[in-house]
Amino acid sequence: MQATASLNYDGTFNGLLTCIFLSYEEKLEVIAINPPDANKGDFFSEILEVITDKSKANRVLKAFKSYVSARGANSVYNAYLSEEPGIELEILKYFQYTFKHKNNVDGDFTNPHVLKIAQTAKKVRREKHRMEAFVRFQLTKDNIYFATIAPDFNVLPLINKHFTSRYSDQHWIIYDTTRKFGLYYDLHKTEIISFDFSINTDKAEANQYIFNDFEMDFQELWKKYFEATTIRSRINTRLHHQHLPKRYWKYLIEKNPLHN
Amino acid sequence: MFDRIKEKLEILADAAKYDVSCSSSGSKRSNKNKGLGNSDGMGICHSYTEDGRCVSLLKILLTNYCIFDCAYCVTRRSNDIKRAAFKVQEVVDLTINFYRRNYIEGLFLSSGIFKDADFTMERLIKVAKKLRLEENFNGYIHLKSIPGASDELMYEAGLYADRLSVNIEIPTVSGLKKLAPEKDHADFIKPMEKVKNEIIQYKSEKKLIKNTPKYAPAGQSTQMIVGATGESDREIMLSANHYYTNYNMKRVYYSGYVPIRSDPRLPSLGSQVPMLRENRLYQTDWLMRFYGFNVNELLNQQFPNLDVEVDPKLSWALRNPQHFPVDINRAEKETLLRIPGVGLKSVSKILNARKYRKLNHDHLKAIGVSLNRAKYFIICDSRGWETRDLGSAKIKSLILRNSVGKFRKEYSSQLSLF
Numbered sequence: 001m002q003a004t005a006s007l008n009y010d011g012t013f014n015g016l017l018t019c020i021f022l023s024y025e026e027k028l029e030v031i032a033i034n035p036p037d038a039n040k041g042d043f044f045s046e047i048l049e050v051i052t053d054k055s056k057a058n059r060v061l062k063a064f065k066s067y068v069s070a071r072g073a074n075s076v077y078n079a080y081l082s083e084e085p086g087i088e089l090e091i092l093k094y095f096q097y098t099f100k101h102k103n104n105v106d107g108d109f110t111n112p113h114v115l116k117i118a119q120t121a122k123k124v125r126r127e128k129h130r131m132e133a134f135v136r137f138q139l140t141k142d143n144i145y146f147a148t149i150a151p152d153f154n155v156l157p158l159i160n161k162h163f164t165s166r167y168s169d170q171h172w173i174i175y176d177t178t179r180k181f182g183l184y185y186d187l188h189k190t191e192i193i194s195f196d197f198s199i200n201t202d203k204a205e206a207n208q209y210i211f212n213d214f215e216m217d218f219q220e221l222w223k224k225y226f227e228a229t230t231i232r233s234r235i236n237t238r239l240h241h242q243h244l245p246k247r248y249w250k251y252l253i254e255k256n257p258l259h260n
Numbered sequence: 261m262f263d264r265i266k267e268k269l270e271i272l273a274d275a276a277k278y279d280v281s282c283s284s285s286g287s288k289r290s291n292k293n294k295g296l297g298n299s300d301g302m303g304i305c306h307s308y309t310e311d312g313r314c315v316s317l318l319k320i321l322l323t324n325y326c327i328f329d330c331a332y333c334v335t336r337r338s339n340d341i342k343r344a345a346f347k348v349q350e351v352v353d354l355t356i357n358f359y360r361r362n363y364i365e366g367l368f369l370s371s372g373i374f375k376d377a378d379f380t381m382e383r384l385i386k387v388a389k390k391l392r393l394e395e396n397f398n399g400y401i402h403l404k405s406i407p408g409a410s411d412e413l414m415y416e417a418g419l420y421a422d423r424l425s426v427n428i429e430i431p432t433v434s435g436l437k438k439l440a441p442e443k444d445h446a447d448f449i450k451p452m453e454k455v456k457n458e459i460i461q462y463k464s465e466k467k468l469i470k471n472t473p474k475y476a477p478a479g480q481s482t483q484m485i486v487g488a489t490g491e492s493d494r495e496i497m498l499s500a501n502h503y504y505t506n507y508n509m510k511r512v513y514y515s516g517y518v519p520i521r522s523d524p525r526l527p528s529l530g531s532q533v534p535m536l537r538e539n540r541l542y543q544t545d546w547l548m549r550f551y552g553f554n555v556n557e558l559l560n561q562q563f564p565n566l567d568v569e570v571d572p573k574l575s576w577a578l579r580n581p582q583h584f585p586v587d588i589n590r591a592e593k594e595t596l597l598r599i600p601g602v603g604l605k606s607v608s609k610i611l612n613a614r615k616y617r618k619l620n621h622d623h624l625k626a627i628g629v630s631l632n633r634a635k636y637f638i639i640c641d642s643r644g645w646e647t648r649d650l651g652s653a654k655i656k657s658l659i660l661r662n663s664v665g666k667f668r669k670e671y672s673s674q675l676s677l678f
Contacts, residue, residue, distance in 0.1 A: 107612030110623045133304045137361045145360060162301075168294045169396075170360060187294075217262040218357050224266050228273035229319060230309040233518050234533055239312030243305070253363075254307055 017057035033088035072106035295396035326372030366400030377408035388420035435489035601633030
């Protein structure tokens with residue numbers, strides 16, 4: 001009988017790939033793969049601490065990529081970014097299914113793991129698109145366009161390219177307050193930053209100190225525009241909430257009272 | 261200074277909101293040399309109004325002063341409303357500042373017609389030109405083609421705009437005569453024709469000379485008001501089809517008429533905006549453009565109006581039972597597309613998945629097919645399928661009984677007890 005094992009990894013994509021490598025190397029029947037802060041309530045299987053090994057990770061990825069399409073490889077990465085409990089195991093199953101068939105299984109939606117990965121990746125891509133839409137920059141006194149987000153999934157790595165190519169002549173920061181890191185673009189390149197984020201954006205006093213003198217005027221103009229462009233005789237609250245779920249309102253200037 | 265701008269913005273955004281086009285996709289303008297913005301990917305809806313429409317572009321009029329008096333229009337000269345006009349620079353500044361804050365994808369600029377068509381068109385072009393050349397702006401620009409504007413101006417407009425559009429507004433020539441007697445149908449067609457020809461020419465020149473300047477890369481669109489005059493759905497869709505085929509339109513928009521004044525020629529104030537009808541027209545439009553339907557299959561002499569109770573594809577299937585059932589595991593793509601309850605995405609998933617194994621009921625459900633409609637029209641790898649020959653009327657009533665529709669309350673003929 002194969003040994004069953006729970007794997008603990010460091011939460012990185014390479015770490016996950018190392019787990020997959022290990023499951024083949026040691027012929028393990030993996031029943032769970034856990035990121036650092038996950039609930040680990042299983043007493044009946046061996047728990048292994050997996051140390052991320054980039055060369056092992058690359059070997060798995062290379063073998064995987066030799067079978068799947070670019071879309072399939074992207075879906076796996078996107079699904080990983082969902083950070084959903086148990087997604088690691090689904091990814092392992094997807095790899096196993098691919099290696100077993102030695103073929104691209106990307107379109108095989110009758111396989112529950114393939115379908116699960118495709119659906120999860122879709123959710124992540126939708127969140128990515130939403131962040132590209134709902135980020136609202138505020139101009140600071142030192143001329144940086146600054147925005148905070150708290151997305152459901154870890155989409156910062158995915159939106160990097162979009163914002164870098166779009167706002168290539170202005171300094172900007174997008175900071176993920178849940179995951180405590182951000183992107184900073186300095187007119188040349190975009191870098192990952194993390195800092196002690198203690199700015200309280202709710203305080204009018206603080207805002208006056210931090211933001212550009214005209215920032216509030218533009219926010220007010222945008223709010224006015226948003227109100228004026230609504231057609232009162234066609235109000236459809238259900239549709240409004242469907243397109244603009246309430247959990248995103250916290251970013252949106254047009255859905256909030258002005259700070260001052 | 262911001263107070264005056266705020267007032268103008270309120271007036272001129274309010275006046276522009278009845279234009280439904282909000283698309284910001286389909287262009288190919290990438291960011292070069294560290295400029296501002298790009299519009300080379302898909303469009304993005306940055307927000308949604310409370311009526312559920314997408315806010316993608318800063319949609320405003322340059323001015324709402326107008327020399328015309330069209331019955332259906334809020335800015336007609338006889339209407340007693342506040343008037344305002346933006347300066348060219350003001351529009352440029354607003355666009356840039358909104359864009360930099362990630363509020364919008366670009367600018368949608370329309371205008372009332374002051375002095376004459378060419379004078380107005382010139383101003384619109386000035387804004388776009390300034391954005392492109394002085395601000396190095398690569399965001400999306402949608403300009404209105406002013407009916408009657410000269411060919412030279414229409415050529416210039418296409419150099420800076422991503423999309424151009426003329427709103428035909430009233431689907432029939434006779435309707436236009438009645439509601440806008442001062443306007444000439446030919447004036448609408450002229451700029452449309454010019455833009456179409458320029459786009460064709462640009463595409464052929466582009467093949468020979470790589471750096472041919474871009475010309476309206478996102479094509480042109482138009483809009484029709486629905487329910488202002490008494491057209492049938494068939495007349496509207498035939499007219500739409502005409503613009504799709506003869507003027508290579510990217511989109512035709514349908515705008516349910518919102519009553520704004522009492523006029524014997526128009527539906528009375530307080531009458532309902534025909535939203536369900538608008539929805540059915542869009543469904544028909546999609547069937548024509550993406551599902552391979554011919555307009556005459558959906559609407560013809562016998563069926564001049566769309567069925568309000570069921571969607572147009574289901575309605576077509578019920579009228580043409582001889583095409584069904586379709587075998588999910590064998591049928592061609594074109595045939596799959598015609599099954600009610602099976603959309604574009606499901607079709608592509610079915611085509612992919614059936615390479616691996618025969619699909620059954622559960623597979624289809626997991627893929628996302630709407631089985632409550634589809635099950636009467638298909639065969640797949642499951643037993644226990646609808647084998648009875650039910651007949652169209654029976655199928656329709658079964659589907660209506662076992663489903664919910666968001667517009668159902670508007671046409672329910674059943675008596676409610678309470």
